[in-house]
Amino acid sequence: MNKSILHIDDEQAIREILGEFLLAQGYRVRSVATSAEALTAAREEIPDLIISDLQLDEADGLTTIARLKEIRPSTPIILLTGVLIDPKVARETLGNLVSAYIEKTKPLANIMAEITRLIGQAK
Amino acid sequence: MLPLKENILSRIFFLFVGIFVVIAGVAAYALRTIDRSLASSDWVNHTYATIYEFENIASGLRQGDGLMRTYALTGDPRDLASCRASFALLEENMDTARALTRGDEATYQTLLRLITRVQERAALARTVWTARSANQSDKVQTLLAADAGSDTIAAIERGLEKLRDAQYEKLSERERVAYIQMQTTRWVIGLGIALNFLLLTAVGWLLRDDIAARRRITAVLTEANAQLEGKVLSRTAELRATNEQLLTENLERKWTIASQEHQLRYNQLIVNSVNDLVIVLTKALTVTRINAAVVQLTGREDETIITGALAKIVEVARDPAAGLDPLARALFEGRELRHHPVVVLGQDGRRIPGLLTLIPLRDQDNVVGGIAVVQVVHSSISKKAL
Numbered sequence: 001m002n003k004s005i006l007h008i009d010d011e012q013a014i015r016e017i018l019g020e021f022l023l024a025q026g027y028r029v030r031s032v033a034t035s036a037e038a039l040t041a042a043r044e045e046i047p048d049l050i051i052s053d054l055q056l057d058e059a060d061g062l063t064t065i066a067r068l069k070e071i072r073p074s075t076p077i078i079l080l081t082g083v084l085i086d087p088k089v090a091r092e093t094l095g096n097l098v099s100a101y102i103e104k105t106k107p108l109a110n111i112m113a114e115i116t117r118l119i120g121q122a123k
Numbered sequence: 124m125l126p127l128k129e130n131i132l133s134r135i136f137f138l139f140v141g142i143f144v145v146i147a148g149v150a151a152y153a154l155r156t157i158d159r160s161l162a163s164s165d166w167v168n169h170t171y172a173t174i175y176e177f178e179n180i181a182s183g184l185r186q187g188d189g190l191m192r193t194y195a196l197t198g199d200p201r202d203l204a205s206c207r208a209s210f211a212l213l214e215e216n217m218d219t220a221r222a223l224t225r226g227d228e229a230t231y232q233t234l235l236r237l238i239t240r241v242q243e244r245a246a247l248a249r250t251v252w253t254a255r256s257a258n259q260s261d262k263v264q265t266l267l268a269a270d271a272g273s274d275t276i277a278a279i280e281r282g283l284e285k286l287r288d289a290q291y292e293k294l295s296e297r298e299r300v301a302y303i304q305m306q307t308t309r310w311v312i313g314l315g316i317a318l319n320f321l322l323l324t325a326v327g328w329l330l331r332d333d334i335a336a337r338r339r340i341t342a343v344l345t346e347a348n349a350q351l352e353g354k355v356l357s358r359t360a361e362l363r364a365t366n367e368q369l370l371t372e373n374l375e376r377k378w379t380i381a382s383q384e385h386q387l388r389y390n391q392l393i394v395n396s397v398n399d400l401v402i403v404l405t406k407a408l409t410v411t412r413i414n415a416a417v418v419q420l421t422g423r424e425d426e427t428i429i430t431g432a433l434a435k436i437v438e439v440a441r442d443p444a445a446g447l448d449p450l451a452r453a454l455f456e457g458r459e460l461r462h463h464p465v466v467v468l469g470q471d472g473r474r475i476p477g478l479l480t481l482i483p484l485r486d487q488d489n490v491v492g493g494i495a496v497v498q499v500v501h502s503s504i505s506k507k508a509l
Contacts, residue, residue, distance in 0.1 A: 013381045021374045024367070082385045104382040108375050 002122045004028040005115070006047040008038040008064065009080070010057045014104070018051070018080075021108050026122030027115075035059035035067075042071050048119045051111075054081035065097050076118045078102060080111065131333050135326055142322045149315035156308045163301055169223065170290050170297075176220040177287045181280045183213035184241055188276060191248040195255050195263050203252055210245050217241060230286055237282045244275065400467065400477070400497035406454050406490065408433045420499070422470040437479065437497060438466040450481055450495070457483050457490045465497060476500055 005027050009015050015031040022029045030047070032038050035056055042050070050068055054061040065077055076099035079090070090101040100114045190206035193199075217238045224231040247270060254262040394401055395415040403412035410428055418425060421436050428436055439450055440463070453460040460481040467475040477497040484492040 011381070011385060013377075014385070017374055017377045017381055021371070021378070024370055024374070082382065082389050105379075105386060108371070108378050 002026055002028050003048040003119055004030065004045065005049045005051060006038065006041050007031045008035070008050070008052040008056070008061075009033070010053060010055070014053075018108070018111075021112075022115075025112060033057070035061075035064040038064055039067060039071065042068050042075075046072060047075055049115060050075055050077040051080050051115075052077060054079060054083050062094070062097065069097060076100075078111075078114060078118070080104060131329055134329055138322050138326045138329070142319050142326075145315050145318050145322070149312055152311050153308065156304060159304060160301070163297060167294065167297065170294055173220065173223040174287050174290045176216050176223060177283045177290070179216040180213065180220060180237075180241065181283045183209060183216055184244060184276055184279060187213055187248060188244065191251055192267070195251055195267065198255055198258075203256065206248065206252060210248060213241065213245065230289065233282065233286060237279055237286075240275065240279050240282075244279075399499075400495075402433065402437070402495040402497070403484070403492065404433055404450075404454075404495055405492045406451075408448070408450055408454075410436070411492070420467055420469070420475065433495070436468055437477075437495070438468060438474075439479070440464045440466075450479075450493070453481050454483055454490055454493050457485075459483065462498075467497060467499070 005022055007015060007018055007022070007029060009018070009031070010033050012033070015033065019029045019031045030041050030045075032041055033056075035058065038050075038052070041047075050065075050072070052061055052065050052068070056064060061079070061081070065079065068075070068077065077097065078100045079094060079098040080102050082104040085101065087101060094101060099118055102111055102114055187206060187209040190202060190209050194202035194206050220234055221231070221238065224234050247266065251263055251266050254266065397414060398416055400417045400420060401414040402410055402417060405411060410431055410433055413425065413428055417423075417428065417436070421428070423436065433439075433450070439448060441449055447455075449460060449463060460479070462478040462480060465477050465479040467477050469475060477499045480496045480498070482494045482496075483490045484494055
């Protein structure tokens with residue numbers, strides 16, 4: 001079975017584009033908009049990777065990531081955000097929570113490279 | 124299965140026609156030879172029958188003459204009966220011989236002459252046995268003494284032998300002809316078989332050639348098909364790769380647009396969150412962008428401010444001796460202007476004092492405009508500043 005990715009973002013356009021891209025790469029994708037949905041999805045099925053936004057409508061992304069980490073401690077998490085943070089600062093402050101930090105302004109190819117580095121190809 | 128080529132089909136057809144013609148010719152010739160053989164056989168039987176009758180005549184004449192002389196000596200009626208029977212049989216033999224030689228005029232005429240002489244001998248015999256039956260011994264002796272006897276019979280026998288030899292010669296000639304005919308028939312049949320074998324060989328060669336050509340065509344078609352399949356697969360893979368690339372590029376474009384819009388909204392949110400007035404200017408001090416604080420403080424709508432002159436909403440304190448607007452001068456010189464006293468003009472006529480900081484906006488090394496940040500100050504500060 002192909003590897004699965006849980007994607008959390010409150011913006012529908014972002015969810016749709018990244019979901020379509022990951023599906024084209026062969027991954028199974030479950031896209032959710034809220035922190036509650038993300039926690040439910042993570043309990044239902046163990047994802048191979050979690051990609052989460054920093055700013056969610058009803059909750060802080062970092063809080064959500066922390067709770068996901070409690071549920072699925074071995075699952076790598078990518079923080080994908082439009083809030084620009086210095087990469088060095090991000091590594092130092094978020095290193096214990098997320099496996100990678102990527103700005104949304106980066107091309108999809110960069111995101112794909114990071115996914116491949118963390119969990120390999122889709123099959 | 125590929126159909127036979129038209130030219131090969133017509134060649135095979137003509138070859139089979141040739142085979143049929145040869146077989147028909149050989150069969151016709153064989154039938155003709157059989158008919159000839161049958162006719163020859165009849166002729167041979169006829170000839171042997173003729174020869175047989177010639178010999179019967181000769182032997183019958185000799186026997187009848189002997190019996191006639193025996194009866195003349197003995198006068199025994201049994202000898203007379205035998206003599207009469209012998210000459211009667213001789214007569215039958217001559218009739219048969221005449222009938223058998225009627226088709227051969229020369230033989231027939233010669234035979235008639237011989238038969239005449241035989242009949243003369245038969246007449247003599249009748250005269251002798253009549254005289255003997257009447258006990259006329261003198262007459263019998265006279266008749267026998269006058270008869271040339273064996274010379275005449277020998278002459279008739281030679282004549283018959285000549286006729287018989289002629290018939291044998293004809294038989295020999297016929298056998299020779301039959302032998303030649305048989306040999307010719309053998310040759311014709313042999314040649315027919317050989318010719319048919321050659322024609323069948325030609326048919327086989329044509330078929331073999333056609334099969335070889337078909338195999339070559341099949342091999343070429345198979346190879347071409349394989350190449351075509353390879354090209355199709357290659358082309359399909361190329362198209363798939365191109366399609367995937369286009370899909371990826373399209374998604375990348377969408378992603379870029381979405382992320383930039385997100386970033387723009389985020390930046391706008393930050394700028395609008397600032398309480399100070401943020402005004403983006405061209406070098407001619409025309410307003411191009413403002414934050415929410417400007418609208419809120421001046422009470423003017425965006426469209427009445429943007430593309431208008433800065434002077435409509437901000438009055439800049441200037442040194443009359445200097446002449447040029449200090450903001451325009453700072454932008455011209457490409458330097459910052461900090462905390463310059465200004466008055467913000469509300470739509471309702473209010474005059475709100477503030478301090479303006481101008482930061483030149485650079486595109487590469489050229490100053491293309493500036494960002495003015497106006498901080499509202501308390502009345503005491505403004506009075507002091509102004």
